[in-house]
Amino acid sequence: MIAPATAATVVSAVLGWYDQHRRDLPWRRPGTSPWGVLVSEFMLQQTPVARVREPWLSWLTRWPEPAALAAEAPGEAVRAWGRLGYPRRALRLHQTAIAIVQQHGGSVPTERSDLLALPGVGSYTAAAIASFAFGQRHVVLDTNVRRVLTRIALGEEFPAPATTRAEATLAEGFLPRSPERAARWAVASMELGAVVCSARSPRCGDCPVVRQCAWHRAGRPTYDGPPRRGQTYEGTDRQCRGAVLAVLRGGGEVPEADLLAEWPEPAQRTRAIESLIADGLAVRTGRGRLTLP
DNA sequence: AAGTCGTGGGA
């Protein structure tokens, strides 16, 4: 835990820092719709900010509201997703647009429980949308905030692999009472983690709360917890799926036999195609051809 | 609850 007075000091300092140093991101512009916020949150799941900027702008131009996307074939969403990665997110975003139209009259729901029920919206994303789009008071615990709080309050370099309840409790200890301030704290603490308190090379010299940071005070000890899971990619099914989908994104129907015919592992190629179909990211048309859904 | 799911860039 952390002393309430200390938490309040940290919040004030971080809010002040945010006012001065916040990045100008398109989805933070005043006037961004809840739909715009929702789309940004989908795109930002595991994808860096820099790569989301352009796709977000064109996405919102093409589909300025949920109904516009809902009216499209899912494959259009997958194609427009481009190389953002994890294309199932595009599918889920499309499904979410449909759910918003069918169950919420075309407007992004404001209740956290309703947001949570949308496909592709988990604990973090629901809280983020409710906070950023509707100014509500929620614990918004993403990878940035987890790292910031772990360093400040626990004195460790990295949080545990999985979010614990103790961590959520810790985060609640920082959450300001007023919704307006809580919502600002949510973005601000995320921004601090993204820009200053980064995973690789934290810029403690620029940090507004170095003096309150247990990790810094302890001499920035190196992480000694359980091994952080690596993400080997070369040679995996994911790589193969990505290659298949890249071809399908090119458009048209592709003869399955020609699709990645040169792939070194035929079994893996077959597995990738079947799993993409199972996921709804590809469909077989007549005569053994594959296309986007 | 540990694995799976893309892709690219900075250190």
Add this chain to the structure above:
DNA sequence: TTCCCAAGACT
């Protein structure tokens, strides 16, 4: 060059 990891969700 290689490695690490980035506003997670889902099973």
